[in-house]
Amino acid sequence: MLILTCPYCGVTGEETEFAAGGEAHLKRFGPGSSDAEFESYLFARKNEKGVTFERWRHANGCGKWFHAARCTVTLEVFGTYKAQVTEPPKEILAAIRKRRPGWEPAA
């Protein structure tokens, strides 16, 4: 059972209070992009074995979308952060490195 903290309302709850929303920080490709870019945006996923960044929604709470940094091998949650960013903030990266020395984000 995952325990997450909503960065908007500050509520800490079990995963049943939240809805998982898939890989975070996808770069959107629309009309005018190449077929490969569009396909990759729609379908190709990192599906990391290890540290991952993903979207969650506080579905049975304030209803807002946010981000979480989590490990898919240990289910450890490194932290959650707000949705209005295109990459993980410095504090989150530092929190991950503290627990996973030498870790580098995938390209």
Add this chain to the structure above:
Amino acid sequence: MKRYSAFAIAKEALNNHQGWKRAWAKAQPKRKYDVIVVGAGGHGLATAYYLGKNFGIRNVAILEKGWLGGGNTGRNTTIIRSNYLQDPSAAIYEKARSLYETMSQDLNYNVMFSPRGVMMLAQTEHEVRGYKRTAAANAFQGVETEFIGPARVKELCPIMNIEGPRYPVLGALWQPRGGTARHDAVAWGYARACSAMGMDIIQKCEVTGVRSEGGRVVGVDTTKGAIDCDKLAMVVAGHCSHLAEMAGFRLPVESVALQALVSEPIKPCMDVVVMANTVHGYMSQSDKGEMVIGGGTDAFNNYTQRGSFHHIEETVRALVETFPMISRLKMLRQWGGIVDVTGDRSPILSKTPIEGIFVNCGWGTGGFKAIPGSGWGMAELIAKGHSPLTDEFGLNRFTEGRFIDESVAAGVAH
């Protein structure tokens, strides 16, 4: 390979059964193979078997990081059916189901295929329409299924409560030749046959890197050293994205946990397989008498082989409504597997951006039933470059938007 038979049992009995040989040989990696298959689950082993049997390609190694059959092949609820909606699905799943009919004889290994019949309950008007449509599609595809009414459901499975209250049983899609088989035996039977053909099954050998030169695969790095190959088949289910990353490409797959549980053994009370997609639960009774139960997947990516508890709770709650008599059964064991899910809920059997690398993955929550058909098609794809069974399941379907949409037909995991 020594044949198993009634005569062999009688003969060994005289010897206190001390004379039985290992079913497959222990092997150390050679320097190079024509084909390396990564993953000794059912799909990897079946791929190797049909490479040898149908195409005479026998210089093959099957590399497994854990033990043979220890992945999803040894963790599933063993439901076999082929009542899918789309034509390419019906083709590969029905090929697989029909191969299950004779598998024990073909492999000389008892896989306990039991075509006891599978019913998928319709508990909403929407499902009734959906299953009637599938039954019509199956009639055109030559897959024997039938839409049956509630009275026939009750007759086939008397322990079911068809009256509701929340979700009354309105009918079911019935596949009389669907059923179950012994999952371990499927892996063991193929392994024994592969070993008898001279293939190397190497356990506790994890692939840690994929080497290619000029866009062509040349070999793999493993915990038992580097091994070269002309062709490489990645058949690692939930770990396919991880393997693909080693080779430098991405897949349209996400890995999530799916769980199952079994009850204490009880006397025979149910001789069909029942799936209830609306309430997310399915159940059958094993030969030992345990009720084998499965439910839904977690919504987030996970490599731990442990699922969330609330799914078990939801599954059991739903099944107690449908089968009131199980309400006082004790559950004995519960476990999880990491399943590889694609957007259209159909598998990927495909060439990849690297020449010589083939991938067989995306079977998600329902690939046990497909093992022989998948191995058959995959072997042909590897040997000849294409196969009528796999052509539609290529990675290019995502570029072309040509999905094989089974997400509605397979609303539940199995």
